[in-house]
Amino acid sequence: MEKMIIEGGRRLEGKVRVSGSKNSALSTLVASLLIRGKTTFFNIPRIGDVWTMLEMLRALGVKANFRGEAVEIDATQIDNCEAPYELVKKMRASFNVLGPVLARCGRARIPLPGGCDIGTRPVDFHLKGLQAMGAEIRMEHGYVEAYADSLEGAEIYLDFPSVGATCHLATTAVSAKGITYIHNAAEEPEIHDLFNFLNQAGAHIQYVDSRVIEIKGSERLGEITYRVMPDRMEAGTFMIAAAATEGDVIVEGINPQYLKPVIEKLRETGCEVIEMEDAVRVIGKRPIKPVNIVTMPHPGFPTDMQQPFTALLSIAEGTSMVTETVYDSRFKYLSELARMGADVKVEGRTAIIRGVKELTGAPVTITDLRAGAALIIAGLIAKGRSELSGLENLDRGYEDLESKLTSLGASVRRIREESKECVL
Ligand code: UD1
Numbered sequence: 001m002e003k004m005i006i007e008g009g010r011r012l013e014g015k016v017r018v019s020g021s022k023n024s025a026l027s028t029l030v031a032s033l034l035i036r037g038k039t040t041f042f043n044i045p046r047i048g049d050v051w052t053m054l055e056m057l058r059a060l061g062v063k064a065n066f067r068g069e070a071v072e073i074d075a076t077q078i079d080n081c082e083a084p085y086e087l088v089k090k091m092r093a094s095f096n097v098l099g100p101v102l103a104r105c106g107r108a109r110i111p112l113p114g115g116c117d118i119g120t121r122p123v124d125f126h127l128k129g130l131q132a133m134g135a136e137i138r139m140e141h142g143y144v145e146a147y148a149d150s151l152e153g154a155e156i157y158l159d160f161p162s163v164g165a166t167c168h169l170a171t172t173a174v175s176a177k178g179i180t181y182i183h184n185a186a187e188e189p190e191i192h193d194l195f196n197f198l199n200q201a202g203a204h205i206q207y208v209d210s211r212v213i214e215i216k217g218s219e220r221l222g223e224i225t226y227r228v229m230p231d232r233m234e235a236g237t238f239m240i241a242a243a244a245t246e247g248d249v250i251v252e253g254i255n256p257q258y259l260k261p262v263i264e265k266l267r268e269t270g271c272e273v274i275e276m277e278d279a280v281r282v283i284g285k286r287p288i289k290p291v292n293i294v295t296m297p298h299p300g301f302p303t304d305m306q307q308p309f310t311a312l313l314s315i316a317e318g319t320s321m322v323t324e325t326v327y328d329s330r331f332k333y334l335s336e337l338a339r340m341g342a343d344v345k346v347e348g349r350t351a352i353i354r355g356v357k358e359l360t361g362a363p364v365t366i367t368d369l370r371a372g373a374a375l376i377i378a379g380l381i382a383k384g385r386s387e388l389s390g391l392e393n394l395d396r397g398y399e400d401l402e403s404k405l406t407s408l409g410a411s412v413r414r415i416r417e418e419s420k421e422c423v424l
Pocket of ligand 1: 161164327
């Protein structure tokens with residue numbers, strides 16, 4: 001088993017460039033299933049979730065590989081319309097191959113998904129949307145079986161602006177006959193990136209109103225080369241880490257507009273944030289002022305930044321309240337943060353964080369991807385040594401995290417538990 005060892009108490013200083021966006025990579029890789037030919041991607045991060053998605057595409061009979069810096073997909077043929085349980089269990093986003101496979105093959109059999117343990121995560125919006133487009137859906141033995149000779153454009157309303165359902169249904173609707181409208185759709189920047197990708201390949205997708213998407217279907221997509229957008233969650237993680245360590249970090253390769261809520265909340269804590277054309281500089285200041293946060297769909301405060309931001313607030317001078325409205329259980333990591341000395345209490349969907357003078361290093365376990373970001377930030381500010389296990393959850397979404405943190409001056413390394421051998 002691997003562990004990450006962090007010696008806390010060092011300021012982060014310098015420049016760091018963010019990798020390609022995980023969520024954008026996953027949804028565009030799924031969408032490449034609609035292209036009966038080759039797609040070449042650049043800026044796809046080398047992370048666990050991408051390996052899982054490439055494995056999923058190969059399991060469907062599609063050619064999908066890294067070649068140097070590029071990822072090459074050849075979906076001329078889909079040989080298999082059934083997805084393996086092991087892959088969908090590992091990563092929820094792989095469930096979204098259902099619609100494209102159905103559109104290409106007339107049938108699909110996909111297991112119900114798993115993914116990070118952050119609350120109940122049903123797929124009812126996905127299934128209702130596919131049914132509205134004419135799919136016949138059966139649920140049997142933990143699998144969703146879908147049938148459709150052809151899909152038709154439809155009016156779809158989402159009860160909540162779900163990122164996954166918006167991506168999945170809009171991508172599927174590209175192959176449906178006629179026009180589809182998705183109402184109360186999500187509008188995260190990664191969804192715009194997906195639509196850019198699909199439109200460049202020949203689709204016609206646009207927002208016709210706030211949270212209303214129009215997809216003109218029946219388009220035959222052509223081969224393209226596409227560069228996915230940078231990862232705003234990775235950028236946010238470095239920005240919060242800079243603030244927490246009283247550091248001075250320039251996070252490069254990111255449009256500050258995508259990070260507005262995080263930038264504004266960092267300013268409220270008292271730190272200085274300078275927005276540049278495609279970079280953000282964060283200069284941490286003490287004392288950290290307490291702030292209140294409510295997570296919301298974009299352009300609200302992103303739920304993915306709730307966990308790392310809470311680590312910062314654990315050493316604020318006063319009490320902060322963080323309310324999670326997107327997921328029903330994204331506070332499990334707080335018990336690990338408490339092991340490092342944080343004073344936290346959960347009441348319903350709100351975490352109450354009473355700032356403490358300092359955190360102390362401890363052995364802790366990463367339970368989901370962004371819990372990993374929170375515990376790393378806690379480790380960076382804690383006095384002494386922290387030992388993080390559960391690194392497979394972290395590796396799902398961060399590329400080269402240790403080397404990037406090390407280049408900023410952090411003391412972070414990985415060991416194998418048995419031999420204490422350094423594998424960096
Ligand atoms: C995506 C992101 C994830 C981010 C999340 C919210 C990817 C690969 N993952 O996850 O990083 O944290 O958006 O910004 O892009 N829901 C239903 N029924 C459904 C679908 C969703 O009730 O059919 C609920 C979920 O349980 C959750 C909420 O809607 O409470 C939001 O989920 P959703 O936006 O779908 O998240 P994901 O797409 O899984």
